[in-house]
Amino acid sequence: MQKKDYNAHRRQLIQAGAATLAVPFINIKSAFAQSRKIKIGYVSPETGPLAPFGEADKYVIGGIRDLLKAGLSIGGKSYPVEIVSKDSQSNPNRAGEVAADLILKDKVDLILAGGTPETTNPVSDQCELNEIPCVTSVCPWQPWFFGRGGKPDAGFNWTYHFFWGLEDIIAVFTNMWDSVPTNKQVGGLFPNDGDGNAWGDPERGFPKPLKEKGYTLNDPGRYQNLTQDFSAQIAAFKKANAQVLTGVVIPPDFKTFWTQAAQQGYKPKIASVGKALLFPAAVEAIGDSAAGLSTEVWWSPSHPFKSSLTGASAQQVAEAYEKATGKQWTQPIGFAHALFEVGLDALKRSKSLDDKAAIRDAIVATNLNTIVGPIAWGKGPVKNVAKTPLVGGQW
Numbered sequence: 001m002q003k004k005d006y007n008a009h010r011r012q013l014i015q016a017g018a019a020t021l022a023v024p025f026i027n028i029k030s031a032f033a034q035s036r037k038i039k040i041g042y043v044s045p046e047t048g049p050l051a052p053f054g055e056a057d058k059y060v061i062g063g064i065r066d067l068l069k070a071g072l073s074i075g076g077k078s079y080p081v082e083i084v085s086k087d088s089q090s091n092p093n094r095a096g097e098v099a100a101d102l103i104l105k106d107k108v109d110l111i112l113a114g115g116t117p118e119t120t121n122p123v124s125d126q127c128e129l130n131e132i133p134c135v136t137s138v139c140p141w142q143p144w145f146f147g148r149g150g151k152p153d154a155g156f157n158w159t160y161h162f163f164w165g166l167e168d169i170i171a172v173f174t175n176m177w178d179s180v181p182t183n184k185q186v187g188g189l190f191p192n193d194g195d196g197n198a199w200g201d202p203e204r205g206f207p208k209p210l211k212e213k214g215y216t217l218n219d220p221g222r223y224q225n226l227t228q229d230f231s232a233q234i235a236a237f238k239k240a241n242a243q244v245l246t247g248v249v250i251p252p253d254f255k256t257f258w259t260q261a262a263q264q265g266y267k268p269k270i271a272s273v274g275k276a277l278l279f280p281a282a283v284e285a286i287g288d289s290a291a292g293l294s295t296e297v298w299w300s301p302s303h304p305f306k307s308s309l310t311g312a313s314a315q316q317v318a319e320a321y322e323k324a325t326g327k328q329w330t331q332p333i334g335f336a337h338a339l340f341e342v343g344l345d346a347l348k349r350s351k352s353l354d355d356k357a358a359i360r361d362a363i364v365a366t367n368l369n370t371i372v373g374p375i376a377w378g379k380g381p382v383k384n385v386a387k388t389p390l391v392g393g394q395w
Contacts, residue, residue: 048090117194
């Protein structure tokens with residue numbers, strides 16, 4: 001008898017529980033039926049020789065996902081957002097392949113990408129081809145624009161970029177060099193890749209403006225990334241007595257070059273090198289001889305900007321990263337965060353989420369204060385580029 005009463009009571013509890021759960025379950029299902037999912041693709045080099053550029057991306061994306069747990073509010077509706085992240089593996093062919101997958105298989109509404117021309121360019125090309133709105137960064141604008149065959153009077157229809165340009169880094173570097181007496185002979189270390197070919201370009205790269213500023217660039221020609229022997233370059237710089245060294249070198253290559261330069265007796269007074277000296281881990285790998293090396297600084301905890309998503313300052317963002325990861329802050333943190341600031345802002349302002357052209361038009365109309373500074377297209381230097389500030393720094 002007691003057993004029978006217990007089972008009857010248990011059935012009543014289950015039925016009552018089902019009744020109380022029914023209404024909220026229906027409401028949740030109804031809410032998602034009204035708001036379709038927004039899908040954002042993100043491509044960066046998480047592995048390979050360019051991995052330092054993507055080192056902080058998982059952390060940044062994790063933070064953005066947390067912010068979007070309740071959805072993205074657009075026009076009074078909350079839309080669930082899925083971020084699909086892909087690793088370019090530091091390979092331009094792979095970058096193009098994963099971008100195509102994001103477009104054709106994942107059916108994303110928008111693609112964001114960062115991390116040198118080897119990622120930004122093939123991703124942008126895929127988006128231009130398939131008419132998908134795309135925003136990229138972390139690549140000087142010249143190799144992104146001219147490296148893709150861009151024409152200033154026409155530009156591109158679907159792809160937009162924010163970062164600084166070669167004119168900015170040349171101004172920053174020569175400013176630093178002018179503070180030290182030298183013979184103004186400069187050794188140029190330029191690889192055979194998107195950045196190296198742009199930096200060494202006779203018209204758009206370093207040679208012409210350096211000459212105008214009284215410096216002579218000694219360029220021994222392009223080398224292949226991940227080369228193991230820089231003897232030819234070192235011999236050329238020693239012959240020219242190049243007291244200034246510059247270039248745009250991936251981190252493992254600069255370690256190889258700098259070690260061999262010391263062994264072969266080449267010690268410039270100044271070394272200002274892009275790419276390789278951006279990251280604390282890469283500089284630590286060089287050791288004590290890295291003291292005094294200089295590079296460009298696109299973002300730091302000292303930059304006077306705040307996130308449009310969280311209101312956090314650059315200092316707070318850097319400190320949060322260090323506390324969460326146990327690693328030193330790194331420059332790409334700010335730009336990875338800013339890519340999502342720009343992308344989400346454009347989606348919120350888009351007149352139709354189901355119209356890719358409407359999302360593209362919202363990107364074009366961007367006027368946003370971000371963690372890396374104000375971003376707005378339409379002010380040049382070309383139609384598809386918005387510039388961000390640049391300063392120099394020394395280790």
